[in-house]
Amino acid sequence: MSSHFKTTARPTIIDVAEAAGVSKSTVSRVLQGDAASVKPDTRRAVTRAIRKLGYEHNAIASMLRTARTFMVMLITPDIANPFWSEVARGLQDTLERPGYSVVVGNGDQDSERENAFLKTARRNRFDGIAINPTKIHRRTLLATGIPTVILGIRDGFAGLDMVGSDSFQGAFEALTYLYQMGHRRIGFIDGRYVTEQGRARAQAYAEFLKQHNLEPDPSLKVEVPFDRAGGQRGMRVLLSLAHRPTAVFASNDILALAAMQTAQEAGLNVPRDLSIIGMDDIYPTAMTMPGLTTMAKQKYETGCQAARLLLERIEGTALREARRCALPCQLVERGSVAPRS
Amino acid sequence: MSSHFKTTARPTIIDVAEAAGVSKSTVSRVLQGDAASVKPDTRRAVTRAIRKLGYEHNAIASMLRTARTFMVMLITPDIANPFWSEVARGLQDTLERPGYSVVVGNGDQDSERENAFLKTARRNRFDGIAINPTKIHRRTLLATGIPTVILGIRDGFAGLDMVGSDSFQGAFEALTYLYQMGHRRIGFIDGRYVTEQGRARAQAYAEFLKQHNLEPDPSLKVEVPFDRAGGQRGMRVLLSLAHRPTAVFASNDILALAAMQTAQEAGLNVPRDLSIIGMDDIYPTAMTMPGLTTMAKQKYETGCQAARLLLERIEGTALREARRCALPCQLVERGSVAPRS
């Protein structure tokens, strides 16, 4: 079967105008739903002509004229990462109603790639940008001249709207929860960001120990890269300790899941022998046995909220002040944490 | 800190022309890298002016003129589904090089939503469409007049390029693998599609039984919806059988994972008491204990290949014939299958 698409010359607003016996301004008016300024009869005639000719509005032409594209660029490290794909979903769903499309760019923690997407956003005159910056600086973002919202709570982005999760609160509550379950010797697998960020969890850990008068034991805290191998290594280190922890908090679910797997492979029963709690609440946490207890970040909601801030900025209804919106993490109990035996 | 973005009037090609003392055509030529037809000196002068003025090419204007947008619409049921986000990644990575941006639309198995995205693609004069159609028909797609590639191997889309996985082969090999591991009594948790598709796996199951002279036992095959609850129910039914299977094949990993969890909750040891194999190879399969053995679909590669076909279609270098590309599934052994004891 041969493949071919109709390449008929599409009718323009002028064709419609002729067919309806009016001027193109009038057609344009009904197209824009300018209700008040077009007589019902005229409107009907135009509508009929539109349908008859199969006319389809050319958004490109109107973009050129109005300098509005209804396009938003979303830049995250990787859309295939379930965390970001959920944020993306929230952003898209919220932006869809008012008619925006979103282009997603995978920055891959790479300066050149992030910049390339920024460039596309500028060249294509996008109306907005939502970005989780890894290698991009505040100045660069401001210089685009395009309304921008930062995904994640980060320092060094003054003057830009920001929405993310309250990691400090999340980590603190995770630790407090373990404490309430009777745990006193709590390990901490700390993901090390490539960038400077992410100190919130470590600060929460320190603060937690202090508040509960727990002796800080350096051997209980292990810093690893933010991936499966890291979680594996972190757990191995903790298991090798003469005086093992009874519970472990990991900076995110990837680490926690890998840690749990590692503990199980070592013959431990989770949560009987060891409790584990993570952070983020990504898709796989419900799939394991036991399910992973975690401090859920509101990923979808983050995307929605980012979209709202961005819309206000684009439409100019926002206050001049940059806003910072930290959504709280919420405990989701699944089964990887038990009272200390 | 107040938020404000420079809203300087951007310089146009004319400003550059003036500054460089040439005509705008010349500027346009160097902008398009029309190397042969611009004297090096002139080119340099223009380049300098561009940099000096901070000129940035206006893609919208050139879209209007050239009728090319370098935009592609990707429509899948849900980008937050790890399966589709991987396909998306492949598509994006491949389309990025030649300068295309991709807008992702979440169809949600909803006719209206799918149609809305198609409409956006038309109004914005997108150059291409990649879609996994759930409620959209061939005619509608053809009528867009936009080069389109179907994601997934499906009937009823004659005349359109198509790329997906060979589910029949995948299912057949999964079953054969179980057979080779000594299993003879093999359960089948069959995901029921909303649409008519997806019979390939059931056909493979039937064919497999026949080839190996295994008596078809209706009680071993249970049809369920394609979600976690389905997998759970499927496994419960199989476990309730007087004569239980020793191995189970599930239509996809979501079902398989839920089934495995259910079996474990029932006190079975996987794979010692029961072997389980899935299909797709989604992200969480590596996170469970044991890891899920599965027939991997080449998701990323599907996206890449779809992009390639689409590019050929857009650039008109493709044959007229529609192409159908079925990528083979590959066995990934993780630990949920063991020889029959």
Added chain:
DNA sequence: CTGAAAGCGCTAACAA
């Protein structure tokens, strides 16, 4: 309430 006219910023013949 409707029409005429002037572009938005760029590309692409066609001349020179």
Added chain:
DNA sequence: TTGTTAGCGCTTTCAG
């Protein structure tokens, strides 16, 4: 090799 010219299809004053 470069410039001139005529739009791409739409929106938006400004008149009437």
